[in-house]
Amino acid sequence: MAENNLAKQFSVYSEWRKGLLGAICNYRNWLNEQELNDAQVDQRIQQLLDKLSEDKLNVAFVAEFSRGKSELINAIFFAGYGTRLLPSSAGRTTMCPTELLYDKSKPTSIMMLPIETRLSDATTSEYKRYPDEWKTVTFDVDSNESMVKAFKEVSSTKPVSVQEAEKYGLYDPNSADDALNLNKDGTIDVPCWRYAMINFPHPLLEQGLVILDTPGLNAIGTEPELTINMLPNAHAVLFILAADQGVTKSEIDVWRQYISGTRWKQKGRLAVMNKIDGLWDELKNEKEIEKELNRQIKSSAELLGLETDQIFPVSAQKGLLAKVNKDDALLAKSRIPELEKALSEQLIPSKQEIVRDNTENEIDDLITNSNIILDARFSGINEQLVELRGLRGKNEDVVEHMMNKVKVDKENFEKGLQRFQALRSIFSQHTNRLFTLLGMESLKVHVHSTRETMINASFTKTIREAMDNFFLELKSRMVSSDTQIDEIKKMMDVMYEKFSKEHGLRKSEPPAFSTLRYQKELAKLERAYKEQFNTAFNMIANEKMTLTTKFFETLASRVIHVYEVANRDIENWLKAVIAPMESQVREHQLQLRRRLESIKRIYKATDTLEDRISELEAIEKSIQAQLDELNNLRMHLKEALAFVPASGAAAA
Ligand SMILES: Nc1nc2c(ncn2[C@@H]2O[C@H](COP(=O)(O)OP(=O)(O)O)[C@@H](O)[C@H]2O)c(=O)[nH]1
Ligand SMILES: [Mg+2]
DSSP: OOOOHHHHHHHHHHHHHHHHHHHHHHHHHHHHHTTOOOHHHHHHHHHHHHHHHTOOEEEEEEOSTTSSHHHHHHHHHSGGGSSOOSOOOSSOOOOSOEEEEOOTTSOSEEEEEEGGGGGSSOOHHHHTTOGGGSEEEEOOTTOHHHHHHHHHHTTOEEEEOHHHHHHTTOOOTTOHHHHHTOOTTSOEEEESEEEEEEEOOOHHHHTTEEEEEOOOHHHHHHOHIIIIIIHHHOSEEEEEEETTSOOOHHHHHHIIIIISOSSSOOTTEEEEEEOGGGGOOTTSOHHHHHHHHHHHHHHHHHHHTOOGGGEEEOOHHHHHHHHHHTOHHHHHHHTHHHHHHHHHHHHHHHHHHHHHHHHHHHHHHHHHHHHHHHHHHHHHHHHHHHHHHTTTTOOHHHHHHHHHHHHHHHHHHHHHHHHHHHHHHHHHHHHHHHHHHHSHHHHHHHHHHHHHHHHHOOSHHHHHHHHHHHHHHHHHHHHHHHHHHHHHHHHHHHHHHHHHHHHOOOOOOOOOOOSHHHHHHHHHHHHHHHHHHHHHHHHTGGGHHHHHHHHHHHHHHHHHHHHHHHHHHHHHHHHHHHHHHHHHHHHHHHHHHHHHHHHHHHHTTSSOHHHHHHHHHHHHHHHHHHHHHHHHHHHHHHHHHHOOOOSSSOOO
16 A cells, blocks of 8 residues: 555656667567668667667756755665664755766776865866866765765764855855855854765665755755756756745745746646645644645645645655654655655656657668668569569570679669769768767867856856857757758758669668757747856855856766767768668679579579579578568557556456
């Protein structure tokens, strides 16, 4: 009964992914067995497999400190350990953004990035590429004590001078709150770590779940990586309020600005009202308690601009306790199951849809390609058979005549091949032009020059202009790239048409492609920049420069990421455009050679006609069998893709 709905749904989703991976592996094995695989196809399959197995589900928890984020994570995901895994107690416990994940290539450990790295402009994602910069503490998953102890390390703090804290962007001399936090000796405690990654083989993490626990709201504004990258890209964000505290102004700001999104409303953004157990007053009856709760939800909903049913009241603490003690009544009362249900419903189906769409197109393309090759082989053999059967009972002259005809065909085709080579060279010219526009090199130059302008800028206006130009230029390059892409596509269309008319190759429509989706990603980043730029400035007035460069580096690293994806996609597209033509040309050339060869042998009487005919008939049959098998594989893949595991009831 006390089953975790989210965990269950996520496992089902993982099963689906596993089934799909299996079906793709089967297809690949079959291609290898039949010697139908080549390096390019294999690379595409490998990429598809990698993408599927690296598929992650990111869930972030955001709130002012002490609202119970860590406790809620414990209650939803880690109750199975029978203890409170993430440290949760009064006061600030989570000091730095903490990612919980499992990467099997790394040891079970906590990796922590020192707070001093805040002095550099590099983003935390960039630091992820340099494990040396992190402190690593290993722990033993089988010992709760060892785990809890290791996890505590993440929340360690140390006293530093006010000047130092200011440099890290963790102290604002104009803030009354910050002044209150000073120690007696004038120092201030800052977190030892800027970011932590906890790597351990929990079943959900193994399946690709990544949980992000963030410290208080203050930290969110000072780490642009969170607002520009991690929160917008998380598949779900849970924003936690507490029933024993009214909604504060900074909560409203953070919710509106970074989470609910003003213009791009997203799925999977949930508001949670925690600590409802505080309202469980034994002197009041159920009705009164419910009334009080509804009143609170209503006022919070108004402040956040939500409907009341979009706020989920829970008690993380009681939920955790109930799960540990297997107390179903208390669990129901904690209302954690309702939150889990909503979370999984918003999260998993839409995630599955995206993965399915991406995989489906690629699989269709690969199978169609295999089919084209087999079809070409089949009709080639068929032609030969027609030719040879026509020779039955004919004299040597006819055979010689036939041989000459094939020779002419072959010569014609070889001329066609020259044209194909010429096409290849124009194709690579276009490709080069495309990569001058969209390649990583030119992007780096562009980022570099923008950075220079910004560093040398002494006015906000100059900085803003540099940023505006940065995005303007990116956009215009994307638009020009689309023109290039169109030209390539048109050229290939013409070529396919010609080859199909002149040499009877199968006409296949090259897939369409546009940079629209990257333009959208860039537009999203530009919006984030426009919305966050001013606020970022207000937060730490005298740290403008550090924050501006940090802000820019984060944006730039996101842009670089978009470009990396775009470059990979474009490379794949270029392959998908030219590959079917290449393989058909290769196949056709081979067949002409075989035709010529077999007629020659009959002419020279090395083979008898009947032997050759029955040999070809056997080949024809085996190709037919391959086509049937391919069709079966296609059906299996379709089933694996469509598989919707009905929860509980009879599934496929
Ligand atoms: N009464 C009550 N206290 C809670 C609940 N969830 C968390 N707390 C307490 O609130 C404090 C802060 O919790 P913690 O998870 O560390 O909050 P975080 O800073 O948001 O991660 C701790 O003392 C928790 O025991 C709850 O559902 N009910
Ligand atoms: Mg915490």
